[in-house]
Amino acid sequence: MGRNYFKLYHLWVFLLGVALLAGSSPAAAKPRMSEGQTVYVPVYSHVFYGDQSRTLNLTVTLTIRNTDATKAMSLNSVKYLDSAGKLLQEYVPQPIQLDPLNSTLFHVKESDVSGGAGASFIVKWQAKEKVNAPIIEGIMIGAMANQGISFTERGQVIEEK
Numbered sequence: 001m002g003r004n005y006f007k008l009y010h011l012w013v014f015l016l017g018v019a020l021l022a023g024s025s026p027a028a029a030k031p032r033m034s035e036g037q038t039v040y041v042p043v044y045s046h047v048f049y050g051d052q053s054r055t056l057n058l059t060v061t062l063t064i065r066n067t068d069a070t071k072a073m074s075l076n077s078v079k080y081l082d083s084a085g086k087l088l089q090e091y092v093p094q095p096i097q098l099d100p101l102n103s104t105l106f107h108v109k110e111s112d113v114s115g116g117a118g119a120s121f122i123v124k125w126q127a128k129e130k131v132n133a134p135i136i137e138g139i140m141i142g143a144m145a146n147q148g149i150s151f152t153e154r155g156q157v158i159e160e161k
Contacts, residue, residue, distance in 0.1 A: 031067070032133040036126030036161030042153045043138035045108065045115040056149065058142040060108035062121050066098040068131040073098050076124045078106055083118030098125075098134070110142065126161060133157075 041062060046055040066073050075098060078091040091106045098104060108115065123136055136155035142148065 033130040034127075034133045034160060035130050036124070037133065037157050038159035039123045039125075039136050039155040040158045041121040041123065041136055041138045041155040043108070043115065043119050043121060044117055044140050045113045045119050046117060047140075047142070047149065048117065055113075056142045056144055057110045057113055058140040058149070059110040060115075060119070061139045061141075062106040062108075062123075063103060063135075063137050063139065064098065064105070064123060064125070065103040065135040066101060066131075067133070067135055068127075069100050071100060071127060071129065071131040073125050073127040073131055073134060075104070076126060077122070078124075079122045080106075080108065080115065081120050081122065082114060083116035085120075088114055088119075121155075123155065 043060045043062070044058055045060060046057045048055055062078065064075060064078075075092050075096045079087055080089040080091065082088050096104065106121075108119075121138065125134060138153045138155075139150070140152070141150040
């Protein structure tokens with residue numbers, strides 16, 4: 001029994017390792033194809049720190065990257081909303097074309113704390129045919145004295161065309 005148990009244990013460890021590697025490899029995943037989406041991106045104009053709920057203001061950069069190597073896409077709307085969902089700014093009054101592998105960005109100044117700790121962007125894009133879905137991220141960065149903070153938030157699809 002000892003020898004069979006040893007073999008079974010190693011087989012189980014091997015299969016678990018293969019399953020973990022297969023499930024966690026982004027390169028192995030097929031690109032998500034779409035003709036358009038509405039994407040919610042959580043961002044933060046400031047974060048709280050310390051026991052006295054002090055705030056650290058953050059600069060926010062929204063990046064939108066066309067990941068398709070051969071097809072263009074169109075940005076139809078980029079809206080910046082505050083914590084209550086109220087529209088603060090429309091960054092794209094007219095559609096903007098993003099050619100293959102191009103990217104664009106939108107910036108919220110560190111001094112603009114109108115969005116609050118629960119701010120967000122709503123991004124609407126479309127393409128004439130199915131394309132690789134874009135990468136849409138919010139990048140936040142702030143610094144005070146010798147301390148700094150930076151982090152990213154990836155967009156979440158809330159509607160598929």
